[in-house]
Each structure stands twice: as C-alpha cells, then as structure tokens.
Amino acid sequence: MSLRVVECVPNFSEGRDMAKIKVITDAIEGVAGVRLLDVDPGADTNRTVVTFVGDPDSVVEAAFRAVETASRILDMTTHHGAHPRMGATDVCPFVPVEGVTLADCAELARRLGKRVGEELEIPVYLYEQAASRPERQNLAVVRKGEYEGLEEKLKDPQWAPDFGPARFNAKAGALITGAREFLIAYNVTLNSRDKAHATDIAFELREKGRVARRGQTSAFYSSGKELRYAEGCFPCGNCGFDAPTFEALEAHCRQEHGYELRHLLELNDVDPDRAVGQKAYKAGIFTHCKAIGWYVDTYKRAQLSINLTNYKVTAPHTVLEAARRMAADRGLVVTGSEIVGLVPFQAIYQAGQFYLRQQGKSPFIPVPDVLENAVFSMGLADVAPFETEKKVLGLPKVAEKGLMTMVCADFVDEVSRDTPAPGGGSIAALAGALGGALASMVANLTQGKAKSQEVENKLLASAELAQRAKDQLMLAVDEDTNAFNAYMDARRLPQGTPAEKAAREAAMQQGLKTAVDVPWSTAAACFEVMKAADLAMRNGNPASITDAMQGLQMGFAGVRGGIWNVVINLKDITDEVYNEKMKADCAKLLADARALLDEGTAFGDQALERMLARKQ
Numbered sequence: 001m002s003l004r005v006v007e008c009v010p011n012f013s014e015g016r017d018m019a020k021i022k023v024i025t026d027a028i029e030g031v032a033g034v035r036l037l038d039v040d041p042g043a044d045t046n047r048t049v050v051t052f053v054g055d056p057d058s059v060v061e062a063a064f065r066a067v068e069t070a071s072r073i074l075d076m077t078t079h080h081g082a083h084p085r086m087g088a089t090d091v092c093p094f095v096p097v098e099g100v101t102l103a104d105c106a107e108l109a110r111r112l113g114k115r116v117g118e119e120l121e122i123p124v125y126l127y128e129q130a131a132s133r134p135e136r137q138n139l140a141v142v143r144k145g146e147y148e149g150l151e152e153k154l155k156d157p158q159w160a161p162d163f164g165p166a167r168f169n170a171k172a173g174a175l176i177t178g179a180r181e182f183l184i185a186y187n188v189t190l191n192s193r194d195k196a197h198a199t200d201i202a203f204e205l206r207e208k209g210r211v212a213r214r215g216q217t218s219a220f221y222s223s224g225k226e227l228r229y230a231e232g233c234f235p236c237g238n239c240g241f242d243a244p245t246f247e248a249l250e251a252h253c254r255q256e257h258g259y260e261l262r263h264l265l266e267l268n269d270v271d272p273d274r275a276v277g278q279k280a281y282k283a284g285i286f287t288h289c290k291a292i293g294w295y296v297d298t299y300k301r302a303q304l305s306i307n308l309t310n311y312k313v314t315a316p317h318t319v320l321e322a323a324r325r326m327a328a329d330r331g332l333v334v335t336g337s338e339i340v341g342l343v344p345f346q347a348i349y350q351a352g353q354f355y356l357r358q359q360g361k362s363p364f365i366p367v368p369d370v371l372e373n374a375v376f377s378m379g380l381a382d383v384a385p386f387e388t389e390k391k392v393l394g395l396p397k398v399a400e401k402g403l404m405t406m407v408c409a410d411f412v413d414e415v416s417r418d419t420p421a422p423g424g425g426s427i428a429a430l431a432g433a434l435g436g437a438l439a440s441m442v443a444n445l446t447q448g449k450a451k452s453q454e455v456e457n458k459l460l461a462s463a464e465l466a467q468r469a470k471d472q473l474m475l476a477v478d479e480d481t482n483a484f485n486a487y488m489d490a491r492r493l494p495q496g497t498p499a500e501k502a503a504r505e506a507a508m509q510q511g512l513k514t515a516v517d518v519p520w521s522t523a524a525a526c527f528e529v530m531k532a533a534d535l536a537m538r539n540g541n542p543a544s545i546t547d548a549m550q551g552l553q554m555g556f557a558g559v560r561g562g563i564w565n566v567v568i569n570l571k572d573i574t575d576e577v578y579n580e581k582m583k584a585d586c587a588k589l590l591a592d593a594r595a596l597l598d599e600g601t602a603f604g605d606q607a608l609e610r611m612l613a614r615k616q
C-alpha cells in the first residue's frame with residue numbers, strides 16, 4: 001500500500017491560445033488520481049509546459065488523453081515559435097517522485113509511446129533513460145531537423161520511429177517521450193548584494209567548473225590570473241601541475257582529480273583536439289549540478305542559482321554544505337536557501353536525516369519532525385515561507401479525517417457505541433501503533449548515550465523499525481473500518497437476476513479478502529513493533545525498561561487481534577486454497593509472536609526483580 005507518485009511534464013506546441021491550452025489541461029484533469037501542478041505558457045516560444053503528478057497508471061492515461069487532444073486541436077502545419085519542436089505534443093518525460101524508479105518511468109514512456117503509435121498513428125521516439133539506442137538519448141539529437149525536417153527524417157531507416165508508423169503525420173508531427181530524474185531548482189542565499197560573490201562560489205560547485213587561474217591575491221578565486229593551454233605546457237586547473245602534452249594532462253586529471261578533461265572542455269564549448277591557445281579549465285565539485293550567481297532585487301541579496309539534475313547523486317544539502325564552507329572561506333555567510341517550485345519528499349527527508357545525524361540525534365523520529373529539521377537546517381524559510389504541504393511532492397499519507405484525527409476521549413466513546421465498526425481490527429492497529437511509539441521513545445531516549453557503537457546501532461535499528469511500523473499502523477486504524485464498510489456495501493448490491501447475484505457474490509468475496517488483507521498486514525506490522533520493542537528493552541536505558549515492555553505487550557495485542565480478525569473473515573471465503581494459506585501463515589506468525597513475547601517478558605521481569613533486589 002506504499003505511495004507511488006510519478007511526475008509528467010509534457011510540452012505542447014501552443015503558447016498563445018489559452019482556450020486551446022485549457023482544452024488540453026481539462027483532458028489531463030479529467031483523469032481521477034491526477035493533480036495538475038503547473039501550466040506555463042510562453043508566447044514567444046509558442047509553447048506550453050504542463051506539469052502534473054499522480055499514480056503511474058493515472059499519469060499514463062492522462063498523458064495519452066493530452067497527446068490525443070493536442071493532436072486533434074493543434075495543427076503543426078501552421079506552427080511557429082522560438083523553441084525547437086517536432087510535434088503538437090513535443091516532449092513528454094516521466095519523472096520518478098516517490099516509490100518508483102527511473103526504469104519504471106522508462107516503462108511508462110514505452111506504454112505511452114506504444115498506445116500513441118498504434119491508436120493515433122503518430123510516430124514516437126524514445127529519449128533519455130527510455131532511449132532504444134545510445135544515439136537517441138540526447139533530446140537535441142532526436143529533435144534535430146525539427147518538424148520541418150521530419151518528413152525526410154522518417155525516410156531514413158536510422159531514424160525509424162520506436163512506435164507508430166514511419167509515415168509523416170503533418171498535423172501532429174512526432175512525439176518524443178522518455179524518462180529522466182527530477183530536476184530540483186535550488187537557490188542558496190548570501191549575506192551580500194554582490195552578484196560576483198555568488199558567482200565565485202557557484203563556479204566552484206558546478207560540474208562545468210570555470211576558467212582556471214593561479215596567483216590569487218584574495219580568498220576569491222577570480223582574483224587570480226587566467227591560464228591558457230600552450231604547446232608543451234598544459235596547466236592543470238585543479239592543482240599546480242603542468243603537463244607536457246594534452247594526453248598527459250588528460251591522464252593526470254583522471255588519476256589525480258577523478259574527472260574526464262575532454263568532458264569538462266566539451267561542457268565549456270572547447271574542442272579538446274584544438275586545445276592549444278584556449279583558456280584552461282578547472283572542474284567543479286559536483287556532477288549533475290548547474291549553477292550561476294545572480295542578484296535578486298526582491299530579497300536585496302545575491303544568490304547561487306542552482307539546478308540539480310539528479311538529486312540522488314548530488315543532493316541539495318550536500319551542495320549547501322560545500323557552499324557554506326566556501327562562503328566562510330571568503331568572509332561570507334549563507335543566510336539560507338530556497339526551493340524554487342517543488343521538491344520530492346525523499347530529497348528533503350534525507351536532508352533532515354543528514355542534519356539530525358550531524359547533530360548527534362536519531363534520524364528515526366516522526367516524519368514531520370525530520371522535515372522540520374531540514375527546513376531549519378537548510379534555512380528554507382529564509383527569504384520566503386516554506387509550506388511543506390505545498391512544496392513537497394510525495395509526502396507520506398497521513399490520516400486527514402476519520403478515527404485517527406479524533407480526540408482520544410471521543411474515539412474511546414465512539415468505539416463503545418452500539419455500532420459494529422470501529423471494532424477489534426482498528427483497536428489492534430491502534431494498540432500496535434502505540435507499542436511502536438513506545439519502542440521508538442525508549443530507543444531515541446537512549447541513543448547518543450549508548451555504551452558502545454554496537455548498542456547504539458541496535459537502538460537506531462529499533463527506532464527505524466518502530467517508526468515505520470507505527471506510521472503504517474496509524475493508517476490501518478481507519479483502513480480496517482473502511483475495509484469492513486466495503487464488504488457491507490457489497491452485501492447491499494442488487495440480487496434480482498442470476499447475473500446480479502453472481503456479481504454480488506464476487507464483490508462480496510473480494511470485499512472479504514480485503515477485510516482479511518488489512519488485519520493480516522496489521523498483525524505483521526505489530527510483530528515488527530514487538531521486535532523493535534524487544535531491541536529497545538534489551539539495549540535501552542534501564543529506567544525506561546517498563547515502557548519498552550509495555551510496547552512489547554501492545555505489539556502482541558495487535559498481532560493477536562489482527563489474526564483473530566483474519567480468522568473470523570475466513571469462514572465466509574469460498575476460495576479454499578487462499579484459506580489454507582492464510583491459516584498456515586497466521587499459525588506461524590502467532591507462534592513467532594508468542595515466543596518473542598515469552599522470552600521478552602521473562603527478560604524484562606528478571607531485570608525488574610534484580611532492580612528490586614538491589615534496593616533491599
């Protein structure tokens with residue numbers, strides 16, 4: 001039931017007629033499970049960039065409807081604009097946000113391409129991570145010749161489309177679809193109005209690096225004198241070494257500094273084979289990082305304006321820490337940083353965990369606390385407010401309504417009323433969630449003061465396990481009640497005709513299986529709670545041992561209750577193979593949980609007895 005979120009960023013060849021753009025975005029918003037995030041039309045480019053997110057299936061469906069709509073209402077034969085383009089829907093990348101990989105997104109691109117090719121008869125090319133051959137990875141190469149050259153290009157067997165007919169579609173052109181990583185637009189703010197201050201640091205960070213210099217007269221790199229490559233003398237930009245030949249410098253850069261000189265020069269539009277007489281270059285620290293310096297009048301501050309094209313390799317907080325060190329070297333201060341647009345949950349969550357570790361704290365604390373730490377540590381609210389719900393994509397699901405948002409006293413009263421739900425299933429989940437919370441509490445109270453690294457690691461493992469199980473169980477409190485209601489809805493279906501009877505029976509059987517799956521997941525998660533509580537009890541501060549023991553008991557109550565709810569629903573399920581498997585799984589889980597409870601309780605009780613004995 002984990003969250004899966006994909007972003008899709010199609011570009012349409014229409015940036016002036018708002019009515020037409022609206023028809024396209026309406027088609028996207030017509031798909032349930034999709035959220036339209038941004039519509040960015042450009043009159044000069046005559047092009048609109050649309051951003052939407054959702055679960056993978058919904059996103060592909062919405063993308064197809066958008067492509068279909070654009071092919072109907074836009075006409076490439078009359079299109080002009082100041083941006084390269086090849087089709088009515090020009091590019092359509094899929095981007096992983098949460099719970100999906102780049103490979104998953106490449107598969108989504110192929111699904112879209114296949115459908116567009118077959119149903120709309122539009123030629124489709126795959127690019128970047130979805131490319132079918134290396135030379136098609138680069139978008140600029142695939143789009144070369146643009147719409148005007150497409151008819152000829154399609155005649156070339158080298159440029160046979162990946163999907164659809166190799167036949168010119170005059171009205172729609174061609175679609176280019178693929179997968180890429182999420183692009184994070186990230187600005188680092190300085191305590192200075194001087195753009196040059198920001199530029200000097202930005203050039204140190206970015207992959208493209210900068211013109212190499214030596215003989216600096218101040219902390220600013222730009223105060224040095226520019227270097228050039230000369231016959232017999234090829235200066236390294238990253239140290240004081242001078243190589244006799246270009247090849248020797250290439251080898252030096254690879255061995256000593258870990259970068260490819262040719263790639264660096266190409267990034268700077270220098271032909272590596274004609275380097276003599278050209279400026280020498282210094283490589284920057286981070287790959288997948290573009291950066292410049294600028295001055296923002298609204299903030300009265302200079303900023304490093306950064307684009308991170310793969311935050312899994314180069315994360316915002318890593319770049320920020322390097323910027324902070326460089327600012328300090330130059331007598332400057334980083335006052336904060338700013339996410340432009342949206343950011344994937346994992347990027348901010350991992351930043352929060354990084355800073356918690358740096359601060360000697362457990363990174364396995366409630367998700368909102370981790371995010372808050374990231375916002376504080378990165379100074380994300382420095383020049384503009386940072387609203388987590390609006391800025392972060394793929395936030396874990398939390399209960400927004402229902403039982404989990406009730407006041408404790410109201411919840412207990414609600415359970416006591418003469419209605420069948422909420423009942424034992426929800427209570428089992430709540431018991432487990434509370435048990436997990438106690439285990440996390442004990443582990444996090446003790447960590448940082450542990451006797452050894454080994455004990456510290458066990459406590460962190462306990463906190464991680466406990467937080468994950470607790471979050472899952474908090475959602476299960478309402479899921480259990482909803483699952484039961486779905487079964488009741490199925491029971492109320494009409495049963496006038498044999499067909500209706502069969503449909504009702506099938507829906508009821510499906511409802512029953514859901515009503516089994518939910519408590520089964522609850523029981524399994526509660527067993528994880530028991531493991532976390534046991535770890536915390538054995539390794540935590542003795543003063544908190546009874547809290548961990550209570551967590552263990554609550555976890556067992558959840559396992560037991562979950563299994564009881566599985567068993568009572570099995571009696572009405574007709575699929576005997578399913579029933580036998582569930583029964584066997586339940587028996588095994590119950591035996592494991594009992595053993596853990598008995599051993600854990602014995603350990604805890606003995607520890608308590610020793611404490612009492614010492615007192616006497």
Ligand SMILES: [Zn+2]
Nearest residue numbers: 236238239241
């Ligand atoms: Zn060097």
